[in-house]
Amino acid sequence: MVITQPAAPGPAIRLDDLTKTFGPLHAVSGLTLEVAAGQVFGFLGPNGAGKSTTIRMIMGLSAPSSGTATVLGTDAWDDGPGVRARIGYLAGELALPPRLTGDAILGWTARARNVENRSRRHELAERFQADLRRPVGTLSKGNRQKIGIIRAFEHDPELLVLDEPTSGLDPLLQKQFDDLLAETVQRGRTVFLSSHELDEVQRVAHNIAIIRGGELVLADTVSALRARAPRSVELTFSAPVDKAEFDALPGVQVLGQQNGRLVLAVSGEVGPLLEAAASHHAIDILARPADLDVLFRSFYRAPQEVPVAR
Numbered sequence: 001m002v003i004t005q006p007a008a009p010g011p012a013i014r015l016d017d018l019t020k021t022f023g024p025l026h027a028v029s030g031l032t033l034e035v036a037a038g039q040v041f042g043f044l045g046p047n048g049a050g051k052s053t054t055i056r057m058i059m060g061l062s063a064p065s066s067g068t069a070t071v072l073g074t075d076a077w078d079d080g081p082g083v084r085a086r087i088g089y090l091a092g093e094l095a096l097p098p099r100l101t102g103d104a105i106l107g108w109t110a111r112a113r114n115v116e117n118r119s120r121r122h123e124l125a126e127r128f129q130a131d132l133r134r135p136v137g138t139l140s141k142g143n144r145q146k147i148g149i150i151r152a153f154e155h156d157p158e159l160l161v162l163d164e165p166t167s168g169l170d171p172l173l174q175k176q177f178d179d180l181l182a183e184t185v186q187r188g189r190t191v192f193l194s195s196h197e198l199d200e201v202q203r204v205a206h207n208i209a210i211i212r213g214g215e216l217v218l219a220d221t222v223s224a225l226r227a228r229a230p231r232s233v234e235l236t237f238s239a240p241v242d243k244a245e246f247d248a249l250p251g252v253q254v255l256g257q258q259n260g261r262l263v264l265a266v267s268g269e270v271g272p273l274l275e276a277a278a279s280h281h282a283i284d285i286l287a288r289p290a291d292l293d294v295l296f297r298s299f300y301r302a303p304q305e306v307p308v309a310r
C-alpha cells in the first residue's frame, strides 16, 4: 500500500545553527536557512565549502555536531529513514553497483520504495537518452549520472535534494534538466540543489544561498541579487577624462581606460554617472545587463568584504 503524506506545512527544509566538525575542521558552521516549499533553491559554494556535508545532514545520513536540520517537518537525524522515504536524492559521489544495469538498479529502488512507475522511468530515460540496458560500470560518467537523475525523479517525490546533479551532462541534456526542474516545481514540488556552476543556478533557481568555509555568506532571491549586481557600462568621450572623478561616484568602479573610452562596473542607480558623463560631453554609451557572475565571484573570493545576510 502506498501512503501519500499530506504536504508538510511550513518550509520544506529548515536549518538551525547547523554545524559539523571533523576534529578541528568546521566543515559547516552555524548554518541557518529556510527553503520554502514549491521552489528551486540553489546552494552554491566553491570546492570544499561544505555543500555535500550539509546535504548529508539534510538527508539524515550524517549527525550534526550541533544544531538541527528539519526536513518536511521532521528532524532529519531523529528519523532518517522516514525523511529519506519522502525525498528524491542524488548524491554528489554517485555510487552504483557497477555490474547491474540501469533497469535493474531502478527496479530494485522502486521495489524498495514500494512505488513502481515504469512509464515515468522510460519517459525520463528517453528524455535523457539514458541506456538502461548496459551494466552501469561500463557507462561514461555523464551516462551514469543520468541513472542517478532518473532514480531521484522517478517516484515524483515532494522534495528533491540533488548534489551537483548536472556534473558531466552535456549542454543539451542540461537544458532537458532545466525543463524538468521547472515542471517539477510547477507541480508544487521543492528542489534543493547544490552546484558550483553560477550560471546554471541563476538560470533555474528562485533563491540562492552561498557558503564558503562552512559559513553562509549570502542568501537572497535571484531577482533581488540581479537588482544589486554590477552592470558593465562603456562610455566614449571626445577627449580623455579624469578617471578618478568617475571612480569617486557612488557605486561606480573604473575597470579600464583607453584614450577617450572608460569601462565601468556600476551598481545601484545610474543617475550620478549619467550626469558626470553629460558634463564631459560623452559621445557614446554601451550598457550590458546585470551580470550575476561578477557579484557571485566577489562572494566566492573576498571574505573580508562580505556581509552575512541571513
Ligand SMILES: Nc1ncnc2c1ncn2[C@@H]1O[C@H](COP(=O)(O)OP(=O)(O)OP(=O)(O)O)[C@@H](O)[C@H]1O
Residues within 6 Å of the ligand: 022, 025, 027, 045, 046, 047, 048, 049, 050, 051, 052, 053, 054, 092, 196
Ligand atoms: N568525513 C570527513 N572527514 C573529514 N573531513 C571531511 C569529511 N567530509 C568532508 N570533510 C571536509 O569538510 C569540508 C567540506 O567538504 P564538502 O564535501 O562538504 O564540500 P563541498 O562544498 O561539497 O565541495 P565540492 O564542491 O568539492 O563537492 C572539506 O574541507 C572536506 O575536506
Ligand SMILES: [Mg+2]
Residues within 6 Å of the ligand: 051, 052, 053, 092, 163
Ligand atoms: Mg560536494
